[in-house]
Amino acid sequence: MLWEAAQQQTMLYFGDEWTEQDQAHSIGGPLERVVGHIASRTQADPGHVARVLVGEIEHLVANRPALWMPGARRLLQEARAAQVPTAIVSNSWRVLLDLLLANVDFPVDLTVSSSEVDRPKPDPQPYLRACELLGADPARSVVVEDSPTGAAAGLAAGCHVLAVGPAVEGMSDPRLRHVDSLETVTLDSLI
DSSP: OHHHHHHHHHHHHTTOOOOHHHHHHHTTOOHHHHHHHHHHHHTOOHHHHHHHHHHHHHHHHHHSOOOOOTTHHHHHHHHHHTTOOOEEEOSSOHHHHHHHHHTOOSOOSEEEOGGGSSSOTTSSHHHHHHHHHHTOOGGGOEEEESSHHHHHHHHHTTOEEEEESGGGTTOOOTTEEEESOGGGOOHHHHO
């Protein structure tokens, strides 16, 4: 939600409106794709777009409490109680991920940002790096994603993917399961 708000503000800054089609095109990043999209829509300099967008999202993340996807906190609590390792794997850069983590009151075992890999999602490298650091077999790992970019990265890494919400509807793979909400998911149904 904060990303969408930052993208809306950035588009307004450049004199246009952020549409549902823009959101569908940009969900999951990476940043370069979103910047390129806004620059092409507004005819603005990509460097200028990047500076405005980065400033908007960092400001929002630093000043608004993080909102949990319904059911996510409970699912992480179940994983922690069962001693199942957890990670946050993000296409965000390290500074932004750290700002977000400062607003999240729940520990995970590790985080991987786009700053720690050569190729961000949809490349599998971020998920492969997380599995490596956790000592986890990708084929026995479950990725929870709400974007086509992230779901594609998880599948390419050889993981199972729990795709959440409308943005990932229509994707198909034997290792992919789609749900409307994490409220219906339990740890037992994942492992």
